[in-house]
Amino acid sequence: MPEPAHVFSGSIPENYDRYMVPLIFEPYAADLASRVAPLAPRRVLETAAGTGVVARFVVPELAPNANYVATDLSQPMLDFAASALPDANVTWRAADALELPFDDASFDVVLCQFGAMFFPDRVRAYREALRVLAPGGTFLFSVWDALDKNDFAREVGEELDEMFPDDPPTFMARVPHGYHDVARIEQDLRDAGFTRIAIDTVTAQSVAPSALIAATAYCQGTPVRSEIETRDPAALQRATERVAERIASLHGDNEVRGRIQAHVIAASR
Template identity: 80%
Template sequence: MPEPDSLFSGSIPENYDRYMVPLIFEPYAADLASRVVSLSPRRVLETATGTGVVARFVLPRLPAGASYAATDLSPPMLEFAASVLSDPRVRWRAADALDLPFDDEAFDLVLCQFGAMFFPDRVRGYREALRVLSPGGTFVFSVWDALDSNDFAREVGEALAEMFPADPPTFMERIPHGYHDVGRIEQDLRDAGFTRITIDTITAQSIAPSALIAATAYCQGTPVRAEIEARDSGAVQQATERAAERIAERFGEGEIRGRIQALVITASD
C-alpha cells in the first residue's frame, strides 16, 4: 500500500474538500467541536488535519487566547487546509501522528477526525497522543463504523466490485471502514496507557445534490481514485458514472440522503 502522504496528492485534496467534506465530514466536525468546547482547552493539537474541516468548526468557538496546532502527514492536504483557513492562532505543521515533534505535556487536548484508521501502529499513535497531553488532558477522535452502516460508501464499493470482479478495489472497506471493533479500539487505547474511555456511536445524514456528486466524492476525492486507475487508467469517469447509477437506483434522482455512522471516542489517563 502507498504511504498515506502519497494517497492524498494530485487533485485529491481539492476534490476531497469540495465533495467529501460536505458529504460526510461536516456533521462530525460539528460534533467534535461541541465536545472540544465543552472541555475548555487552551492548547489544542489536531493530528491528521486533512483539509482543515475540524479546525474551521473548532476555532470560532475557542477563546481568543487559545492556541491550535494543526498537523498532517500529507503536505498537499496541509497546504490546502492552510490556504482556506486564515487564523493567527493556528500553527500548521507537517508531522507524523506516530512521532509527534512536540514536548511532553504540551497540550490540554488532542483531537483527530477519521485519521486513526490510517495509523500503521495505532497503539503507538495513541501513546504519542497521551505523551503530549498535560495531566488531566483529553484525547478525542473518531473512526468510521462498518461499511454496511454507511450507505453511499457501501453502494460505491459494490458498484466497483461489479466493474472489476476479478480484482475489486477494497480501499473503503479495508481502511476507512476497517477499524470499527469497539473492543479492539478500547484495548488499543488501554495498551497505550489510557484508562478512562468512552465510545459513542453517532449516526448522521449524508446529503448530496445528486447521486453523481456523491459518486464523484468517493471515486475522485479519495484514494479510491488511485485504485481505479491502477486497474484501468482511463476508467475513473466510467467508474464514477457506474457508482452514480447504483446510488440513484436506491436513493433516487435529485437531492439524495443516506445514513452515515461513526464512533466518537473520548479517552484520558
C-alpha cells in the same frame, strides 16, 4: 497497510474538500467541536488534519488566545487547509502522529477525526497522544463504523466490485471502514496507557445535491481514484457514472440522502 501520504496529493485535496467534506465529514466535525467547547482548552493539537474541516469548526469555539496546531503527513492537504483557514492562532505543520515533534504535556486536547484507521501502529499513535497531553487532558477522535452501516460507501464498493470482478478495489473496506470494532479500539487505548474511555456511536445523514456528486466525492476525492486508475487509466469517469447510477437507483435522482455512522471516542488517563 495504511495508504502513503502521496495518495492524497494531486487533485485529491481539492476534490476531497469540495465533495467529501460536506458529504460526510462536516457533521462529525461539528460533533467534535461541541465536545471540545465545554473543555475550554487553551492548547489544542490535531493529528491527521486533512484539509482542515475540524479546525474550521473547532477554532471558533475556542478562547481568542487559544492556540491550535494542526498536523498531517500530507503537505498538499495541509497547504489546502491553510489556504481555507488563514488564522494567526492556527499553525499548520507536517508531522507524523506516531512520532509527534512536541514536548510532553504540551496540549490540553488532542483531536483526530477519521485518521486513526490510517495509522500503521495505533497503540504507538495513542501513546504519543497521551504523552503530549497535559494532566487532565482529553484525547478525542472518531473512526468510521463498519461499511454496512454507511450507505454510500457500501454502494461504491458494491459497484466497483462488479466493475472489476477480478481485482476489486478494497480501499473503502480496508482502510476507512477497517477499524470499527469498539472492543479492539478500547483495548488499543488501554495498551497505550489510557484508563478512562468513553465510546459513542453517532449516526448522521450524508446529503448530496445529486447522486453524481456523491459518486464523484468517493471516486475522485479519495484514494479510490488511484485504485480505479491503476486498474484502468481510462475508467475513472465511467466508474463515477456507474456508481452514480447505483446511488440514484437506491436514493432517487435529485438530492440524495444516506446513513453514515461513526464511533466518537474520548479518552484520558
